[in-house]
Amino acid sequence: MTERRIKRIFENSPDDIGAILLYNGSEPHQDVNFFYVTGLAKGLFENSAAVIYPDGSGIIITSKLEEESARKSRLDMETFSTKREFRDAMKKALDVDGRIGINFEDIPHTSYRKFKYIAKGRKFTDVSEPLEKTRMIKDREEIERIKKAGKIAAEGLKAMAGSLCEGMAEYEAAAILIYEMMKRGATGPAFETISSFGENSAEPHYTSGGRKLRRGDFALFDFGARYDRYNSDITRTFIMGKADRKQREIYEIVREAQEAGIDAIREGVSGPDVDAVAREIIEKAGYGDMFIHSLGHGLGLKVHDGGGLSPRMKMELKENMVLTVEPGIYIPGFGGVRIEDDILVRKNGAEILTEFPKEMMEL
């Protein structure tokens, strides 16, 4: 699996690149590409490097601490215990013909300078785009992991929804969600859980606080599970008690837009076209200026991975891409509705990876 991934990265990169260096620093300077090429699901691998080559081979250079975890990768391995050993191993691994590719997107400048010094005289070039492009098409193992992350999130939400009640604080509901996901095998949340009640649901990137759930509130949850380093991302909006006319109206518009967006997905269609299908429904209903973000984004090792469904992002959908579809309507001071699912692009349609009912739920 990893050999195939490495070969595809080089296929998408300029011809004169002899090696690609992927450096995983310490929190928060991590590079998901290190894990993509090594296939390693567990372990920290702080300050570790992977150097990969056009023939599909590669070497992991990591500290003795990670030796056992690193054995799970098919790549070669060299361990170090001193800085000098690390430098020597890197120098050897980078001794190839051609330029050295590096991921400018995720490498700290200080680390970049260090590698420039270690491989003195070599030409470095940015390969962040080829890396992102390669990761947009998921292989079987990646799809399995994302599916599992999606299933955990949907089941966690089901369990949490059952315990939602008046008087509960946003952070309390968020805590239950995370607990329910980890109980089902998630290594943790995919990102900071958004749990927003009432008027707070009008802020798409709200940070959960102490607002308590009251009758008549929207209760919006945008969250995901991380499983073997892969993420899911789902949003549902419930109503505490009975929905009023306006709540029901905007809910149904968002639901219609989301379903139409998903229905428009198949191999060969363009991202902006899918966005337009959903956006038009919201615009025609008179809420166009309250749908203030794009329809969706790529999903995988990163929560916001390459590609997306946006009027501004020209791209053609291909089989085995994973994307979110998440229209919303946000009315300041009143509240908002967003419905989000993760989908896998198939030849003739979209497969939903986050199975959870979409009908308006009055709790």
Ligand SMILES: [Mn+2]
């Ligand atoms: Mn999302």
